[in-house]
Amino acid sequence: MEAQRTLRETQEQLAASQKMDAVGQLTGGIAHDFNNLMMVVLGNLETAQRNARGADNPNLNRALSNAVRGAQRASSLTQRLLAFSRRAALNPKPLDINKFMVSSADFLKRALGEAIDIETAGSAGLWTVEVDADQLEVALLNLAINARDAMPTGGKLTVEAANAILDREYCKLNPEVSPGQYVMVSVSDTGCGMSKDTINRAFEPFFTTKEAGHGTGLGLSQVYGFVTQTGGHVRLYSEVGEGTTVKIYLPRFFGRDKDDQLIEGELLGQGEGGETILIVEDDYDVRAYLTDVLRGLGYGVVAASNGTIALDILARDNLRVDLMLTDVVMPGMTGRDLAREVAKLRPELRTVYMTGYSRNAVTHHGRLNPNLDVLQKPVTQSDLAMRIREALDKHES
Numbered sequence: 138m139e140a141q142r143t144l145r146e147t148q149e150q151l152a153a154s155q156k157m158d159a160v161g162q163l164t165g166g167i168a169h170d171f172n173n174l175m176m177v178v179l180g181n182l183e184t185a186q187r188n189a190r191g192a193d194n195p196n197l198n199r200a201l202s203n204a205v206r207g208a209q210r211a212s213s214l215t216q217r218l219l220a221f222s223r224r225a226a227l228n229p230k231p232l233d234i235n236k237f238m239v240s241s242a243d244f245l246k247r248a249l250g251e252a253i254d255i256e257t258a259g260s261a262g263l264w265t266v267e268v269d270a271d272q273l274e275v276a277l278l279n280l281a282i283n284a285r286d287a288m289p290t291g292g293k294l295t296v297e298a299a300n301a302i303l304d305r306e307y308c309k310l311n312p313e314v315s316p317g318q319y320v321m322v323s324v325s326d327t328g329c330g331m332s333k334d335t336i337n338r339a340f341e342p343f344f345t346t347k348e349a350g351h352g353t354g355l356g357l358s359q360v361y362g363f364v365t366q367t368g369g370h371v372r373l374y375s376e377v378g379e380g381t382t383v384k385i386y387l388p389r390f391f392g393r394d395k396d397d398q399l400i401e402g403e404l405l406g407q408g409e410g411g412e413t414i415l416i417v418e419d420d421y422d423v424r425a426y427l428t429d430v431l432r433g434l435g436y437g438v439v440a441a442s443n444g445t446i447a448l449d450i451l452a453r454d455n456l457r458v459d460l461m462l463t464d465v466v467m468p469g470m471t472g473r474d475l476a477r478e479v480a481k482l483r484p485e486l487r488t489v490y491m492t493g494y495s496r497n498a499v500t501h502h503g504r505l506n507p508n509l510d511v512l513q514k515p516v517t518q519s520d521l522a523m524r525i526r527e528a529l530d531k532h533e534s
Contacts, residue, residue, distance in 0.1 A: 179208045229267045229367065231390050234298045234320055235259035241274055242296070245281050252291035253284075260299045266320050267390040268367055273322075276360045280324040280383050283357065287328025287381065295325040301386060303370065304517045314370035319386040325494050326382075331375040339373055360385070374493025374514060376466045382494045412529060413437035413456075417447045417463035417475060418491070423514075427462065430518050431525070444470030444478070451482050458486060460529055462512075465492040489528050491516065 186201050242257045249255065277296065284294050301321040308316045331339065340361040357373075360383070364371045368388045375381035414436050418424040421442070428438050439458070441447040444467065451458060461479060463472040470478075476488045493514040512524050 179205065182208060228269050228271070230270065231265050232268050232270050232273075233263075234266060234322060234387075235263050237270060237273070238296060238298060238322075241277055244274065245277065245294070245296070248278060249281055249285050249294065253288060254291075254293045256293065256295050258295070258297040260297075262300070263298055264300055264318065264320050264389040266387040268387055269363075272363050273387075276363050276385065277322075277324065279357065279360055284324065284326035284328060284381070287326055287330075292327040292380075296323070297325075298322045300389075302517060302519060303386065304519055307515055307517050311370065313365070314386070315368075318389040319369065320389060322385045322387065324383050324385075325380060327380045330377040330379050330381055331373075332377055336373055336375055340371075357383075372515065379466050380494065409435075409529075411437060411457070412459045413439065414525065415447060415450060415458045415461045415463075416440040417442075417444065417461065417467070417472070419443060419464060419467045423464075427516070427521070430521055434522055434525075436525070443467060444472075444475035447475060448478055448482065451479060451486070458483070460487045460489060460525065462489050462491060462525070465490050465494070465511075487528050487531075489524060 370386040465472040489510040
């Protein structure tokens with residue numbers, strides 16, 4: 138059953154990746170030919186402008202200027218198509234993301250205006266990446282503009298960075314990315330969020346939920362193409378009414394003299410003495426994955442698809458539960474609301490929260506308190522093993 142589920146998920150991810158590759162090849166070819174045509178158009182317009190300078194015809198000069206501006210906008214559009222198709226000319230150099238975020242914060246504040254509160258958070262010991270800094274800044278700007286449009290009455294934008302390891306199990310389900318060490322840059326907003334249908338199409342070129350004339354639908358496409366061309370990975374997490382987080386994974390830069398290879402950590406946490414974990418997660422596939430991993434680590438596992446079922450389980454006095462692992466955003470009862478009710482039934486029970494949003498987003502936007510244990514999706518096996526063991530040991534001490 139588990140093998141069939143894994144195979145199905147892998148096939149779906151592979152099909153989605155192949156679809157994006159096919160669309161990328163098509164748009165790249167069109168953009169390349171269109172770029173050549175625009176060179177001819179712009180060149181002749183510039184010639185016409187030079188010849189018209191001596192003529193006393195303001196209407197002609199105005200018309201030529203408008204035509205040049207339109208052609209330049211078309212060329213800019215073509216560059217974004219080339220970025221999506223991974224044919225843009227990149228200039229990658231080693232980059233300290235912590236320093237980069239400091240300089241980008243001022244740039245984003247000027248671009249988004251006063252209605253959006255921007256917070257940036259780096260990490261100590263952040264790995265170096267090799268990336269085109271200008272293109273990364275454009276990608277962040279595209280994400281920030283999308284976030285601003287999702288918060289028409291104002292809100293908060295959180296940009297943060299952290300080291301991340303994508304293990305082999307994760308990459309089996311996401312075949313477009315290779316196992317290894319990455320720096321994760323996340324952009325989170327408190328906007329209206331996206332439906333699952335919108336999430337599935339978000340990176341397609343020209344797909345947009347905005348009104349006509351309010352966007353080209355190429356912002357996320359540019360981000361996808363740039364990150365993929367850099368050898369990275371991009372993941373989108375959103376819930377309607379709860380906001381959106383886009384996570385960019387950039388490969389760690391090891392230097393020219395070292396092999397860029399995965400140093401995959403061992404699973405540093407195992408179950409001890411019949412410890413039991415209660416998993417509360419509304420997504421069936423995620424719940425099944427977590428159940429299999431934790432059982433493989435030696436824990437007993439009980440699972441619930443929502444908060445009401447979880448409370449019924451915990452009401453059984455004869456059932457041992459050492460820790461509750463719960464999603465933050467769920468229909469009906471949120472993870473935070475569930476934890477409040479659980480505290481009345483079992484005050485000593487330790488809770489670890491899971492979320493696709495960045496840590497600062499869920500702790501600073503009022504969803505959770507900063508001192509709580511938060512595990513970020515996507516959850517790799519090594520992260521899950523370590524964090525569950527840490528939480529249980531902390532509780533015992």
